[in-house]
Amino acid sequence: MIHDAVVVGAGSAGLSCAHTLQEGGADYALVSENLGGRICYSQKEGVNFGAYFVMANYHHAEKLVTRRTWINPLSCRFHDGNGHSFATLSGHTFLRQPGLAVFAAVMTRFIRHYDRFKKNCEFMSQREAMAVDPYIAELFAQPAAEFIAEHHLGKVAEDYVSKFSYACTGVDLDSITALDFLNVCQGLVVPIHRFEFDEVVEAARLGEHFHRGTVVTHSLDAGVHTVTLADGSTLQARNVVFATPAAVTAKFLDLGELRQTCQLYVEHVSGTLKPGLDTEEMNLFPPTSPVIFTARQDDGSYLVYSREPKIDLPALFADFEVIGRKAWDKAMYVTGRAYVEQQYGDSTYVAGDHNGLGLEPAAISGVYAAHQILKKKA
Ligand SMILES: Cc1cc2nc3c(=O)[nH]c(=O)nc-3n(C[C@H](O)[C@H](O)[C@H](O)COP(=O)(O)OP(=O)(O)OC[C@H]3O[C@@H](n4cnc5c(N)ncnc54)[C@H](O)[C@@H]3O)c2cc1C
Numbered sequence: 001m002i003h004d005a006v007v008v009g010a011g012s013a014g015l016s017c018a019h020t021l022q023e024g025g026a027d028y029a030l031v032s033e034n035l036g037g038r039i040c041y042s043q044k045e046g047v048n049f050g051a052y053f054v055m056a057n058y059h060h061a062e063k064l065v066t067r068r069t070w071i072n073p074l075s076c077r078f079h080d081g082n083g084h085s086f087a088t089l090s091g092h093t094f095l096r097q098p099g100l101a102v103f104a105a106v107m108t109r110f111i112r113h114y115d116r117f118k119k120n121c122e123f124m125s126q127r128e129a130m131a132v133d134p135y136i137a138e139l140f141a142q143p144a145a146e147f148i149a150e151h152h153l154g155k156v157a158e159d160y161v162s163k164f165s166y167a168c169t170g171v172d173l174d175s176i177t178a179l180d181f182l183n184v185c186q187g188l189v190v191p192i193h194r195f196e197f198d199e200v201v202e203a204a205r206l207g208e209h210f211h212r213g214t215v216v217t218h219s220l221d222a223g224v225h226t227v228t229l230a231d232g233s234t235l236q237a238r239n240v241v242f243a244t245p246a247a248v249t250a251k252f253l254d255l256g257e258l259r260q261t262c263q264l265y266v267e268h269v270s271g272t273l274k275p276g277l278d279t280e281e282m283n284l285f286p287p288t289s290p291v292i293f294t295a296r297q298d299d300g301s302y303l304v305y306s307r308e309p310k311i312d313l314p315a316l317f318a319d320f321e322v323i324g325r326k327a328w329d330k331a332m333y334v335t336g337r338a339y340v341e342q343q344y345g346d347s348t349y350v351a352g353d354h355n356g357l358g359l360e361p362a363a364i365s366g367v368y369a370a371h372q373i374l375k376k377k378a
Contacts, residue, residue, distance in 0.1 A: 003027050003237040005373050006227055007366075008215050011037025012051075012359045013351035014243030016060050017366030018206060024374040029235050031211040031227065037245075038331070039065065039359070041197040042268075042324065047297055049266050049326035051359050053192040057115070060363035064202070065195040069298055073188060075281035078163050081288050087280055092159070099156035106151055107189050110139075110182045121364045123371055125342045126355050136179065140355075141337060144173040144181035161185055163284040163293075169357065170262040170307050172287035175335040180357045194298075211235065215244075218252045225347065239376075241369045243351040246333055246340060253348065257338040264292075264331035265309050270301045271320030291316065332357055342368060349373070 005021055007014050010032035021028040040050030053071055054062055079085040086092040093100070117136045120129035130137035139147070144165070148157045161181075162173055168184035169176055203210060213229035218240065220226075225240040242249040246258045273294070277283050283294045290308040294316060297303060301323065304311055309327060313320050333354050340354040342365060349369035353362040 001236070002224060003029050003235070004377060005029075005239040005241060005370075006031065006225060006235045006237040007241045007243055008032065008218075008227060009037065009243035009245075009248075009352070010035045010210070011243065011352070012039060012061050012064060012362040013353070013366035014241070015064050015202070015366070016363035017241050017243055017351055017370045018209065019063065020367050020370035021373065022209070024370065024377075026370075026374060026377060028209055029211060029237065030206060030209050031213055031215055031229065031235060033212070033214050035199045035202050035210075036197050038328070039197045040326065041065075041195070043196075043198070045268055045324050046299065047268050047301070047303055047324075048194060049268070049324070050328070052194065052295070052303070053187065054195050054359060055186055056191040056193075057111075057186070058360040058363075060367055061359035064359075064363070065197050067193040067195050069194050071192045071194060071295075072281055073192075077277070077280040077283050078160060079283060079285050079289070081286045085276065085283075086159075096156055096159060099153065100160075102151065103153055103156050103161065104189070106153070107182070107185060111186060111189075114183065114186075118360070118364055121361075122367050125368065126365070127339065127341070139179035139182060140177055140339075142178040144176045144178050147178035147181065148173060161188065163286055164188055166287045167282075167284050167293040167305070169334050170264050170292055170305070170331060171334050176357075177337055180334065183357060183361070215252075220345075220348070223347070239347040239349065239373045241349040241351055241366070241373075243366055243369075245330060246352060246354040247330055249350055249352070249354075253344055253350065255340050255350070255354075257336075258340065258354065259333040259338050260335040261330040262332055262334050263307060263309075264328040265306045265311060266326045266328070267304045267306075267311055267313070267322055268301060268324040269304055269313060269317065269320050269322055271313075271317040273302070273316060274318050277316060343372065 004026040005028040007030045018030045038050040074088045076088045215227045217228045228234050281296045292305040295303045351365040351369045
């Protein structure tokens, strides 16, 4: 049987692609090692070991998950790494009011452009959508640190936004683009929520379209794509969408230069935080600290994120027990300004978070690939 499309990978990009194909009446197969990819919600522990929050303006990624608790930005403690800290609402914030007002103006302008850019990306490649909006194209090319200097946001960045950005990316402001920086900083001004992802519900929604397995080879012959799974079975289609992480997709296609990845280590801990760390829902640390942030969960347990595999829990907790952990060798494509094309030839598409961080850019790239395939069918 020759399908309209085979989608490889069922993370935010692959699932969004599959749902759009389904809604458009295409005949597709979705093959993936797991459902959710870096969404990685643990039903057993009730915590997110991968992506931690969705923003209220994640119109596509939100369709894949169920919102849980609101994350209160006023319940954060910002640490400087030298034993000093302040809460979101404190005398310190009062001092920074002029800089915070500039930041709010920068974010208002950005969100106006970015909302339009995301909408365009549903039907245009990211490259085409950037050509339509040179403001976004400039942000893609500019290092975040340079943008911050240009907009005189140095103090505000040092105190608040660099720590929030570090919490979202695991790297410092010299590594990421201004576009990724502003994208993640939306979480400071747009409501954000923890979420659940139900694999059983998702599997039922996909039904017979979903095949669990690992794709090991891909070939294209006379307009028909064939993917072979590790168990020797094959799937054939007139189009293929690689919605696998860039490092995996690069084994099947020549993607050229890729951004470099960061490593993230997440531990789910029950215990008592030390005095000074126990007042707010979240503790945010500067990029000089291996520990990135701690976040209190609804049941009183904590998630601790670090860029180093061995997390110094005794430095954070008076007493503790580790409930679960997850290591991400390639957590996110964060460093550098390499651009991955979304189409190769007439019928090969690439979706994922290769050019832009997070669940929503990944989801939109999947929607774009589906729209291209549906357009050919119409
Ligand atoms: C710890 C952590 C925290 C994060 N926090 C946030 C956050 O709070 N908010 C946010 O928006 N983003 C966050 N992100 C980023 C976000 O998770 C990713 O950008 C997004 O999930 C990427 O989706 P994707 O579909 O591109 O890739 P993935 O989710 O990685 O999906 C790829 C899929 O391909 C499958 N696959 C791989 N190889 C093969 C193969 N050979 N054959 C078949 N299938 C294969 C995988 O099993 C997987 O299902 C976080 C990421 C991490 C790791």
